[in-house]
C-alpha cells in the first residue's frame with residue numbers, strides 16, 4: 001500500500017503547529033513564566049527551545065522522513081533490539097493522551113456552559129456525571145478525526161481550526177490590552193527578575209516547558225515526518241517553533257492583563273483556568289462571550305494536540321502489524337478511554353487519589369513530566385549513537401560544520417541536559 005502523504009507543505013506545517021500549540025502554550029506557559037522570574041525566564045526558555053528542542057524536532061522529522069515509517073518500526077529499523085524502546089515511547093504518549101483528553105473535555109464543557117450562559121463551578125461540575133459524558137464526547141471527536149486519515153482527518157482539522165485559534169487569540173489580546181490592569185499585568189509578566197537565573201530549578205522548568213510545548217521527544221514529529229515528501233527540515237522546524245513561541249507569548253498578554261484587571265491571584269497556577277478566571281468572567285458584562293471565546297480557543301488547541309498524540313500509537317499499529325486504520329484507531333481508542341477513566345474519575349465525588357494526589361495529577365507527573373524527559377533521552381541517544389549519521393545529514397542538509405554541531409547536540413548536549421532536568425525534577429519532588 002502506498003503511504004499516505006500530506007497534501008502540501010502548508011498542510012503539514014498547520015498540523016504540526018496544531019500539535020505543538022496546546023494547553024501548554026495558553027495556560028501552562030504564562031503561569032510558568034510568572035512563577036520563574038517573569039521576563040528573565042525567557043532567557044533560559046529561548047535557549048532551551050533553540051539549542052535543544054529545535055534540534056530534537058529536526059532529528060525526529062529527519063528519522064520519519066528518511067525511514068517513511070512510524071515510531072515502533074523506525075526504532076526496529078535502527079536496530080532490532082530497539083523495538084521495545086519504540087513501544088515504550090508509544091505507551092508513554094498513549095498514557096499522556098489518556099489524561100490530556102480529560103483536561104480537554106473539561107475545556108469543552110466550559111465552552112458549552114459559557115455558550116449556554118450557565119455559570120460553572122468547578123467542584124459542582126466535577127462532582128456530577130458530566131465529566132464522564134464530556135470525556136467520551138471529546139474522545140470520540142479525536143478518534144473520528146484520526147480514523148478519517150492523515151489528509152482527510154488530521155490535516156483538514158488543522159486547516160480549519162488553526163486560523164480560528166489565531167483569530168480568537170488576537171481578538172482576546174486586543175481586548176485584554178484595553179482592560180485597566182493591562183499595564184500592571186504586563187509588568188508582572190515580563191519584568192525580568194534576573195536573580196532567579198541562578199536557580200537551577202528555573203532552568204529545569206525552562207527545559208521541561210520547551211520540550212512539552214513543542215511536543216518533541218514523543219515521536220509525534222517522527223510520525224508526522226513519515227508522511228512527508230522531500231522538504232527543507234530546518235525551515236519546517238523553525239516555522240513550527242517560532243509559531244509555538246509567538247502563540248505562547250501572546251497567551252500571556254491575555255492572561256496577565258485579565259488577572260490584574262479582575263484582581264485575581266497571579267500565582268493561582270493550576271486553578272487559574274478552571275476556577276479563578278471563569279468566576280471572573282461570570283462577574284462582568286459580556287463575560288459569557290469572553291468565556292466562550294477563551295475556552296473555545298483552548299479547546300481547539302487541545303483538540304489538535306490530542307489528535308497528534310493519538311496518531312502515534314495508531315500509526316505504529318498500522319505499520320507494525322498491518323492493521324487497517326479503522327481497526328487500529330478503534331483498538332487504541334478503547335485502550336485510551338479505559339486508561340483515562342481513573343483520571344476522569346479522580347476529581348469526581350469518588351476522589352481517586354494515591355499518596356494524597358489525584359490520579360490525574362499523578363499521571364501528569366509520571367508520564368507528562370518524567371516520561372516525557374525519559375522519552376526525549378531515548379530518542380536522542382538511540383538515534384544519535386546507533387543511526388548512521390550520513391542518513392540524518394542527508395535529510396537535514398547544511399554545511400559540514402553545522403552537521404558536526406548538530407551531531408554533538410544530539411549525542412552529548414541534549415541527553416546531558418535532559419538527564420540534568422530529570423535529576424532536578426526528582427530532587428524537587430523529594431524535597
Ligand code: PFF
Nearest residue numbers: 020022023024025213215218
Ligand atoms: N504540546 C502540547 C501543548 O503544548 O499542550 C502538548 C503535548 C503534546 C505534549 C504532545 C506532549 C506531547 F507529546
